[in-house]
Amino acid sequence: MTFLQFMFYFFSAVLVFAATMVITIRNPVKAALFLVLAFFSAAGLWVLLEAEFLAITLVLVYVGAVMVLFLFVVMMLDVNLVRLREGFGEYLPIGGTVAVLMVLEMSIILGSRHFGLNRFPVPPGHSAGFSNTRELGLQLYTVYVYPFEIAALILLVAIIAAIALTMRKRPRTKHQDPGQQVRVRHEDRVRIVKMIAEKKG
């Protein structure tokens, strides 16, 4: 076993382990952290495939931004896990059986007979100055410009949908208006009222 193969199996094992933990562990914060581990291992696999740019983007975007946000959400929301897990044990036998069968059937087809190394020759190596990022950019903005634009459109729809579904103006919400706070005059704060002293009763 070469070092490269060892690394591949190592990252794959960690990836599968972390992915399983994400869905089985009870604590949602730990589950999110395991997802970070899963992304990291996937990034490792991509580095082995010489897709350095994608690997770094995965770490930067998913681990650095998305998962941190996600952790915030998980910590802020008081998710009732007991209710989420209702029926888990009940459906486990049938779900587990189907899943194991599917994995077995898929492994028969996806084994080395159809996807072995003899079917996929090693791609030629790159010269010293090869830049992954440059090649990706060239492809993305020329050949794949149309899918790229549609992907941008999908993001736009996501933004519109998220705003339309979450932004609400409640007329009676209590909130501060900094503009009014700044413009306040002392007459607004204290009102001096003249009144006749009352008799002691």
Next chain:
Amino acid sequence: MTFAVPNIVPAMPEIFILAMACAILILDLFLDDSNRHVGYLLTLATLVGAAVLTVRSFHHTAVYTFNHMFVADTLADVIDLAIYGMTFFVLVYSRRYLRERGMFRGEYFVLALFGVVGMMVMTSATHFLTLYLGLELLSLSQYAMVAFQRDSSLATEAAMKYFVLGALASGMLLYGMSMLYGVTGSLDIGVVRQKIEAMSHGNVVLIFGLVFIVVGLAFKLGAVPFHMWIPDVYQGAPTAVTLYIGTMPKLAVFAMIIRLLVGGLQGLSASWQEMFMIMAVLSMALGNLIAIAQTNIKRMLAYSTISHMGFFLLGIVSAGPAGYGAAMFYMLVYASMSLGGFGMVILLSRAGFEADTLDDFRGLNQRSPWHAFIMLLLMFSMAGVPPTAGFYAKLLVFQAIISAGYVWLAVVGVLLSVVGAFYYLRVIKLMYFDAPVDSSPIRVDADLQLMMGINGLAMIAVTPWVGALVNLCSQAIRSIS
């Protein structure tokens, strides 16, 4: 590396709708609530403009652009035109409904237009990537539209179910595509087709990928056993949104099936024929039988959709140009019937009241004979009673399947359509022979009244032009194979 700027002229309608959607989005910020109809009217104008652009540049021969990822041909043009027309109807139908439920906002129309762009991308896709992205653009707009009435727990639940199952279906589709890519080494549907034709028959990985693709397509279509989301989503979504998701997207999925399976995987037709055969029989049986037990008309129409998808699949199963043409005609007729059916539910609804149970249709004839007559035409057409459009659609599909040599399928189909006739006729019986439960007068705006009349009468008035329409469909199919 040299780079030729792609020819964007064939994609002009898409670009026009996209630009208008963005413009409406910005414009809507400057409108107050009393002027919301400006966005609505602009949306309708956009659809008309796109139709004019498409008609003016109608393609009789295929034009490829964007590095062979986009095609403008007869199939794309015909389906795009149908999509514009139906979206126009959908928006006119839902105007009052949206206003009464606080959904008459710019974002709704913008999402509807983005959904239309997604469908257009799907109809003109010749690349796995664009096909998938178009589908996602459409689906994302639909999820948001279903959840638009966010204070309704029913709508939120429907949106959640739709989102989760839709994501699952997209995952299946992508996995299947990745398998095909693994075998053929290309994402271009044309190249995939050539590679498959050169390959030996019975390549296991190809079939494996095909299974996932068919599952993904069946999910989007709502064919049994991947139909579970249809009744819940149709019932839970606001009726205006049900109207949207129940009509045009089916046409887009039809285009997707043709592009993927006929355009790309015709070499595997023997395999997908069998898969669709099972789904067609199950859909016709389950859809028609369960619809009988429904008391909610939106749910009943949802099960009727499932059964119609079964009939539609018969055309695909026959795996020949005549069958695809018949399937296309079926889908067009189905979409217009569904448009009318859900449109009627909207017409009878008013502020704070949803006419979504069968009881709401009781004695409609006494309340408004004209509307009862329109509904009668729609129900006859759905049941396939001659001389309505629904009859010709079923007839053509059965003809195709018999000439493909599956007489037993046609027999099963005819028997099950008789079962289906029961619940369509029950609606007619409720309307004409029962006393009304609620005798409040029906208040209908002139625009809705007019469009609904056109929609209902089209079911029977189209009869002289059925031949021309079928010709158009087969011409569209010829443009691809």
